[in-house]
Amino acid sequence: MTAPVEKAEESAGAQMHALVERLYPLCRSITGDGVRATLDIVGEYLPLQVHEVPTGTQVLDWTVPQEWNIRDAYIADATGHRVVDFAASSLHVLGYSVPVSATMPLAELREHLHTLPEQPDLVPYRTSYYKPEWGFCLAQETLDALPDGDYEVCVDSTLADGHLTYAEHVVPGQVADEVIVSCHVCHPSLANDNLAGIAVAVFLARALAERNPYYTYRFIFAPGTIGAITWLARNRERVHTVKHGLVLACAGDRGDLTYKQSRRGDAEIDRVLRHVLAASERPHRITEFTPYGYDERQYCSPGFDLGVGSLSRTPYAGYPEYHTSADNPDFVSPEAMADTLAVCREACTVLDGNRRYVNLSPYGEPQLGRRGLYDALGGRSDTKDAQLAMLWVLNLSDGEHSLLDVTERSGLPFGAVAAAADALLGAGLLKE
Amino acid sequence: MTAPVEKAEESAGAQMHALVERLYPLCRSITGDGVRATLDIVGEYLPLQVHEVPTGTQVLDWTVPQEWNIRDAYIADATGHRVVDFAASSLHVLGYSVPVSATMPLAELREHLHTLPEQPDLVPYRTSYYKPEWGFCLAQETLDALPDGDYEVCVDSTLADGHLTYAEHVVPGQVADEVIVSCHVCHPSLANDNLAGIAVAVFLARALAERNPYYTYRFIFAPGTIGAITWLARNRERVHTVKHGLVLACAGDRGDLTYKQSRRGDAEIDRVLRHVLAASERPHRITEFTPYGYDERQYCSPGFDLGVGSLSRTPYAGYPEYHTSADNPDFVSPEAMADTLAVCREACTVLDGNRRYVNLSPYGEPQLGRRGLYDALGGRSDTKDAQLAMLWVLNLSDGEHSLLDVTERSGLPFGAVAAAADALLGAGLLKE
């Protein structure tokens, strides 16, 4: 059985990497056509419901900003040679840069240039969403090589009333209670942050559609912060149906997996991820909630306090390539994305299967033998997991303990415990 | 004082071992005359109330089975020589074996033979209570030495309507609330499992009778599983009077003591045994509850959820002699049984003494000096345990903390704390 599964994962890994490469060149931001183009490509993999929210819409404490679009941007020297060119990388322009067209000496231009002096060969990622600015990002080495003199600067952008765009994809479940999987789609040419997260979400949605999941899974592709806030504002009346959630970010680098717990710290999603990661014996990190990072900040704000954690490989700001031109498609690997996907799938399996039952024969053990559920030969000391799992499920099924409780207390695999519960349900010994 | 106590324990150890040796040859099972003969011998030590429950009686989810009795069983070779003989050991016959009288070739016989290939010189213990079977248990070496050919097999047993037999012995206490001490009496010629447990229970009952215990102690001698289930079924209306309990099993081997906690894990019996074992500085193990093992499975089923733990030396299936002919009287030692008994006695002392009091002078410390309870000379730095114990009892006696709480929080011996409580009660400073 291992080989086909591994083959499928290998194939998913390659497909996810191909998706990252397709999405990489687009210039995304918190609004604009780069997001729409991204969602168009995602829509080839998954049917999406795309939402357009007008500039000026009040969303919680925020207001949807003007829409930003950009066609070209460059710095050219006196000979007309473009020494910094948006066409080479979307990172070169300050995100949400206002338009500019001017010629100025290097000394004056410097105030608008962003570099990483300690990583002189890399281009940083910088934005100025809420303060009107123009600017360029470039390698320190590039800057150091520029002779004094006048330069032509051009940002051919538009900042105008328009829309904020986000999308949803829903995998229907047996119940209306929802699990949200959220990933930000606002970062420009950065592969791990967050094209890998988008790719894992896409392939997770496809995998879930092949099962008949217990929960309804809602995938949210939205710009960071303002997008999640917009989603929360527009779903405020129904947010109580969200029982669990996962923010996917930095999902493709070669580091170990990191699960950042929800604000609650003991939400079911926290227990599930801790269990799945520990049981898998992968090296991994579990970290406490902090109100900094990705959109778990919004989902876990105290008014909502949802059970939403965040799954990454190397987390937020934890690698030198973070928010630089070195976070390119080579920085993420098919194997790492396949590994993230595998953990997500297993987590959904446990989450979906983590029911609570009531033992209908709670006084003493029920006689499993006459129901064909117990070995007839007594006295042996090598009792099987399947039998132990039934005894554990019966012993703890008092309506309070979940199957994950049974799993953790028994030390048995979740699958064995879930199978035991199914057998006992079949024998009429449990009810939900 | 040490010498007489040690002498008494030594003597109890020898007497318990003698009881094990007397009981050893009997062929016990979950019903039948072997159990009755066992209870007859126990009855020489303790007055017993013996219960006979008819075949077919519904007990919780189970039904009392037919009674099994056996007179003879053997495998004889062509010359009439008994190569396997029940008279040599009750282990040789599969427990609850249906009668058989036939001659058959070895190849056909093999399907009814049970051996331990990895322990080729030992005879295993096997049963088939609820599926009609016949069979023999023998050493792999014996089997290997049998030439091909025809063998005469005979199991001269009866399986017929009759009774399930169990017994109780009650040591009356100051209150009707009960502590149960339960041990299984269904295993044939196995010394540690559970003749040692029976012997310790017998001598614990005798020791308690010499005190005036706080709780009423009920000793239950019943076949495993079906016996405990029968007892629970017949005592369902009064089981709420059972406040604490202990299952005794594997009580005589030379390994360290093991206390397996109740399902609750924080029941008073759990705290008492943890304290007694830790305070005694014996090497020991505390293990979590599992729904496998001895009759704690039934007492701790979720409908009852009694505060019943289990005390063993090397636990269930934890030694190579387990459920084999090597679990003979040499495998258990007088010293080990005396040690188990000593811990049981101390546990009963703590359990009986573990009262909750209310300090009647809770505002500030009461003036102990004018009541003759405190040294007159002040300034010394070597305050005595007796005075510290009084201060601790006064400080924590708010009706919520028990003397065991005081003991654990103060680090003082339980005896000093209990004596302090007595002194303060005498001075009118506490009420129960």
Added chain:
Amino acid sequence: MTAPVEKAEESAGAQMHALVERLYPLCRSITGDGVRATLDIVGEYLPLQVHEVPTGTQVLDWTVPQEWNIRDAYIADATGHRVVDFAASSLHVLGYSVPVSATMPLAELREHLHTLPEQPDLVPYRTSYYKPEWGFCLAQETLDALPDGDYEVCVDSTLADGHLTYAEHVVPGQVADEVIVSCHVCHPSLANDNLAGIAVAVFLARALAERNPYYTYRFIFAPGTIGAITWLARNRERVHTVKHGLVLACAGDRGDLTYKQSRRGDAEIDRVLRHVLAASERPHRITEFTPYGYDERQYCSPGFDLGVGSLSRTPYAGYPEYHTSADNPDFVSPEAMADTLAVCREACTVLDGNRRYVNLSPYGEPQLGRRGLYDALGGRSDTKDAQLAMLWVLNLSDGEHSLLDVTERSGLPFGAVAAAADALLGAGLLKE
């Protein structure tokens, strides 16, 4: 800024040591003029409200004893030479010694002599408050050097109806809820126990008066046990206003600081002291409550159960100089007292600042940027503590978490968290 603060602490250390030296020669006890003279000197530093409680007054379970005063005491040899002389040290007389004037042989005198055979050069501190006795304390070496023969003994003391004396100093706060700081004033010539505690209390009160503290701070200077009991008896109706408290004792030796937790163990004062000591990275000890030690015994008796801990350097009976003539002004150091004072001041800062707030914009993050509270330039990975602190305060301010909770969970300094709360209050994003 460091230098002036260090200078101020150095100066406070020297002043505290000077106070210890002034108080050292006085013969204090649980009543009498030695206490009054002590409070007179303290009154030069702080305005005090002095209370005189008549002999015979019922206080909780106790009665205010007769007042003890002493003018002279000595043992003289046959030549009239004083071999033990109260004028040399107040320790030489048994505290509360009844008057005596007699001549007797050494053998008879011995029954009234207290020495420390294992510390033969030191004079012990001994009392007999509630049993009428007379006696002398002296070095074992002194005793050993005394030739047999008759000695004149004289204790020129009075034990008569009078008063018990204690004093209070109040630093008014923004709220009527109180923090008590209590230190015993009954020990004679012992520097660490408790003149150092008195000195630290005096300088803490002076430091608090220079702020506008949130809580009202009440300093209690009272004899041990009977004094605290008297204070509690006379304040029983208003003791509910005492929210936190600290007993100061052994506050000046050169050992590490020790905080002994309140009976509750999780009182706010316990958390504050644990935090302040841990955050300061001083070596220190945190110990559990015991009902032995200083007046925390009374404040933490179960009827009151106040959140009162105790701060010492080397604790109660933990150093060889304890309750001996070696606990002299050389045994305490200005630096150690300054260090104790610094921790007390920091603890008061945290206690006073440890408010709970409610985030008025709890759904999603409020937009800090438009309020000038957040950097406009996005994408950087070096977010500042001030911004993180605001996010943490917003995320946890649900009316349940205090700023100390935020501090501990975020790992940020308390000062940064408190400053963030102030900024958010200023922006109208929080309410108390």
